[in-house]
Amino acid sequence: MARIVRKKPFIRKRPCQFCLSKEPVVYIDYKNEEVLSKLVNLQGKILSSRITGTCAKHQRAVALAIKRARFVGILPYIGLVKRESKKETVKTEKVEKAE
Numbered sequence: 001m002a003r004i005v006r007k008k009p010f011i012r013k014r015p016c017q018f019c020l021s022k023e024p025v026v027y028i029d030y031k032n033e034e035v036l037s038k039l040v041n042l043q044g045k046i047l048s049s050r051i052t053g054t055c056a057k058h059q060r061a062v063a064l065a066i067k068r069a070r071f072v073g074i075l076p077y078i079g080l081v082k083r084e085s086k087k088e089t090v091k092t093e094k095v096e097k098a099e
């Protein structure tokens with residue numbers, strides 16, 4: 001039997017931005033809003049290392065820093081919330097039926 005070998009699509013791994021800097025970053029400051037705001041999406045969620053390219057070691061430090069920043073009030077817990085318009089559509093359907 002011939003084995004089916006699927007080719008993996010080549011994805012270049014993004015280098016970790018904290019490892020790349022000249023001085024090795026050991027501690028990520030929670031007060032540094034500029035850096036932390038880039039690692040959070042619009043909803044206020046922490047972006048995964050798969051997207052940002054941070055290594056496991058620094059991702060842990062980033063998560064800790066973001067959580068601290070949230071507690072202090074620098075970063076929001078929730079950003080823009082997607083509103084589902086399901087309820088509205090149901091209501092309009094009922095109105096149309098009544099008419």
Ligand SMILES: [Zn+2]
Pocket residue numbers: 016017018019054055056057058
């Ligand atoms: Zn790193």
